[in-house]
Amino acid sequence: MARSLTKAYERVKNIDWEPSYISAADKYVEATRFYLPKKALDPFKTFIREYFLMEREKESRHYALLEAASRLQGSNPEPRWMEGMKFALSNLSAIEYSAGRQMGRMARVVAPMELRQGYMMQVLDEMRHTQLELNALRHHMRSWQDPSGYDIALKAAGNSVGAGIFRALAEDFSTCDAVETSLGLQVLIETAYSNIFFVGLSSAAAQSGDQVMASTMLTIQSDESRHMANGYATLMTLLQDDRNIPLIQEAFDKWSWRGHMGFEVGLSLFADYFVKHKTESAREMSQRWLLDDFYGGFYKKLAKYGIKEPRWLPDVIRNSEWASHTAAVYLFGAWPVFYHRYDPIDEREMEWFEKKYPGWYSHYGKFWEAYQQMTDADAGMLVTKELGGLPAFCQVCQLPWIFPRPDASTGSTIEREGRTIAFCSPACKSIFENDPNHYSGFKTFYDLYDGWDLADVIVDLGYVREDGKTLMAQPVLEPRRMWTVDDIRRCRYEVTSPLRKTAGVSAGGSPHSAVP
Amino acid sequence: MSTEKMWIEERDIVGVKLIAGEEAEAAAAVISESYPDAVIERYPAYLSIEAPKEVVFDLRQISERLGRPYDAPTFLVIMSSYHGRINVDDDRITLSSEIVRPE
Numbered sequence: 001m002a003r004s005l006t007k008a009y010e011r012v013k014n015i016d017w018e019p020s021y022i023s024a025a026d027k028y029v030e031a032t033r034f035y036l037p038k039k040a041l042d043p044f045k046t047f048i049r050e051y052f053l054m055e056r057e058k059e060s061r062h063y064a065l066l067e068a069a070s071r072l073q074g075s076n077p078e079p080r081w082m083e084g085m086k087f088a089l090s091n092l093s094a095i096e097y098s099a100g101r102q103m104g105r106m107a108r109v110v111a112p113m114e115l116r117q118g119y120m121m122q123v124l125d126e127m128r129h130t131q132l133e134l135n136a137l138r139h140h141m142r143s144w145q146d147p148s149g150y151d152i153a154l155k156a157a158g159n160s161v162g163a164g165i166f167r168a169l170a171e172d173f174s175t176c177d178a179v180e181t182s183l184g185l186q187v188l189i190e191t192a193y194s195n196i197f198f199v200g201l202s203s204a205a206a207q208s209g210d211q212v213m214a215s216t217m218l219t220i221q222s223d224e225s226r227h228m229a230n231g232y233a234t235l236m237t238l239l240q241d242d243r244n245i246p247l248i249q250e251a252f253d254k255w256s257w258r259g260h261m262g263f264e265v266g267l268s269l270f271a272d273y274f275v276k277h278k279t280e281s282a283r284e285m286s287q288r289w290l291l292d293d294f295y296g297g298f299y300k301k302l303a304k305y306g307i308k309e310p311r312w313l314p315d316v317i318r319n320s321e322w323a324s325h326t327a328a329v330y331l332f333g334a335w336p337v338f339y340h341r342y343d344p345i346d347e348r349e350m351e352w353f354e355k356k357y358p359g360w361y362s363h364y365g366k367f368w369e370a371y372q373q374m375t376d377a378d379a380g381m382l383v384t385k386e387l388g389g390l391p392a393f394c395q396v397c398q399l400p401w402i403f404p405r406p407d408a409s410t411g412s413t414i415e416r417e418g419r420t421i422a423f424c425s426p427a428c429k430s431i432f433e434n435d436p437n438h439y440s441g442f443k444t445f446y447d448l449y450d451g452w453d454l455a456d457v458i459v460d461l462g463y464v465r466e467d468g469k470t471l472m473a474q475p476v477l478e479p480r481r482m483w484t485v486d487d488i489r490r491c492r493y494e495v496t497s498p499l500r501k502t503a504g505v506s507a508g509g510s511p512h513s514a515v516p
Numbered sequence: 517m518s519t520e521k522m523w524i525e526e527r528d529i530v531g532v533k534l535i536a537g538e539e540a541e542a543a544a545a546v547i548s549e550s551y552p553d554a555v556i557e558r559y560p561a562y563l564s565i566e567a568p569k570e571v572v573f574d575l576r577q578i579s580e581r582l583g584r585p586y587d588a589p590t591f592l593v594i595m596s597s598y599h600g601r602i603n604v605d606d607d608r609i610t611l612s613s614e615i616v617r618p619e
Contacts, residue, residue: 005605005606041618044592054589057590199562199597202561203560203561205561207560214560218596221597222592222595224596225598228597239617240617286522287522291522293599296526297527297530297613300526317522321522
């Protein structure tokens with residue numbers, strides 16, 4: 001690696017041409033509404049030769065650890081974390097693969113050579129991340145005491161109701177303007193939000209005894225560093241043309257919210273509810289990584305180019321106060337339709353929550369008391385049913401209608417083409433109304449399962465163990481007796497859309513139902 | 517901060533998160549000598565280095581401390597994340613807080 005990167009970069013960036021045999025419109029396939037100046041810069045000055053040497057070194061170091069972990073089998077990882085990774089890893093690998101596809105699209109649409117170069121390497125990075133996560137899944141499936149759930153991780157990323165949040169996010173950045181994809185994915189999701197998970201939670205992984213995941217997260221994020229720079233380089237290129245300012249603003253207004261609901265809410269759930277030995281709260285992590293580093297250290301400085309605070313940022317901040325706890329009510333409340341064992345919080349953690357989030361108990365305490373009482377298969381009580389059933393899901397972000405807090409939902413509905421459509425918040429409603437066709441086709445849980453018995457839903461999803469009847473999900477780590485499909489059937493719970501219409505009137509009145 | 521409201525304040529702090537290990541410790545040692553204001557924190561799997569305004573990682577100095585050749589692509593192998601504006605050159609990696617638009 002002895003040659004001069006700086007000199008080579010100066011030389012190579014002048015090698016670019018427009019082909020004579022194809023028109024610009026045919027070459028770029030997709031048009032963008034943004035204006036793209038010719039000049040750009042890649043602050044990393046990455047070339048293919050250095051890129052491969054660097055990535056090979058990363059792989060050598062990481063896979064050595066994976067091999068060592070397989071040989072030694074000595075660690076005693078925290079069950080709560082290992083079970084939570086079933087949900088996390090299945091979704092992560094799907095998001096990374098989708099991100100890789102987008103970089104190819106962007107490389108095609110975005111003209112400046114320096115940016116294309118960075119995007120093309122990011123295609124390879126994202127494929128690498130997908131593989132790293134699949135290898136972590138494989139390792140966990142072989143080493144963890146209960147592999148059930150890890151074995152269907154990819155299928156679950158495609159059909160789980162909770163995974164719908166991440167599918168909706170990936171489909172949104174896959175189908176919007178390719179330059180908007182860069183601003184949404186590279187600037188907001190990868191720069192603002194990915195650090196919280198991949199760096200912030202790497203410590204939690206290590207403390208939970210999951211060294212494989214700690215290493216996976218940090219080696220992934222070392223590529224994300226270049227992705228942040230890709231986003232920054234794209235943004236700085238766009239800022240050279242003032243006609244882009246309102247377009248950039250519009251993209252940031254949307255993606256600061258989409259990144260929050262589609263990604264950060266899930267991360268905060270992880271930080272607060274899948275980490276047993278707690279240190280920093282999700283809210284403190286958001287303050288440090290999102291508000292201090294991203295908004296304070298970067299975004300605010302764009303004001304001199306005419307970029308204003310994202311429209312929904314005050315709502316992001318308000319939501320962050322309670323996001324993890326509200327997401328937990330959903331994830332734990334709907335446990336039979338997931339694919340891991342749950343480890344509900346104990347009294348010591350409740351005290352910690354009350355300290356970190358004053359008022360926590362008054363909003364969430366009753367839910368947890370109800371949950372604790374309904375974990376026995378012989379008693380045959382389902383927490384979801386007893387609390388009034390699953391709520392409606394937001395057509396944009398696919399989160400349930402209980403945010404920011406189940407007792408203070410900001411949800412609403414509209415009527416459109418004979419359908420009632422629900423939104424979790426004014427932000428998601430506004431995003432929908434700006435581009436309804438972009439979001440209206442997404443099938444929610446109720447489009448698929450309205451009117452089904454919950455037991456049949458679980459069988460249809462494939463979330464049962466090898467005996468064909470014991471559920472993958474269990475409401476506690478070690479139940480006295482494992483829940484089966486028959487136990488669920490005995491509970492007589494019919495999935496009922498709160499938006500279902502009977503004779504022109506919404507059944508159940510309000511979509512706001514599953515609240516403690 | 518648990519009882520305080522969340523807030524946004526413009527900041528000029530730059531920094532990196534390095535995968536914990538020998539190279540991260542060498543980088544931290546070099547930075548703490550050259551930047552008295554730098555804050556170095558160790559977490560279970562990574563090491564954080566932060567400093568006001570600007571920080572330059574001099575790869576020759578890190579190489580000397582490690583006692584072996586060391587270059588920018590190798591540093592990037594352990595650099596999990598950064599904040600600030602980055603610039604990678606042959607013998608140094610610079611992080612600065614200012615935003616500069618190419619003209």
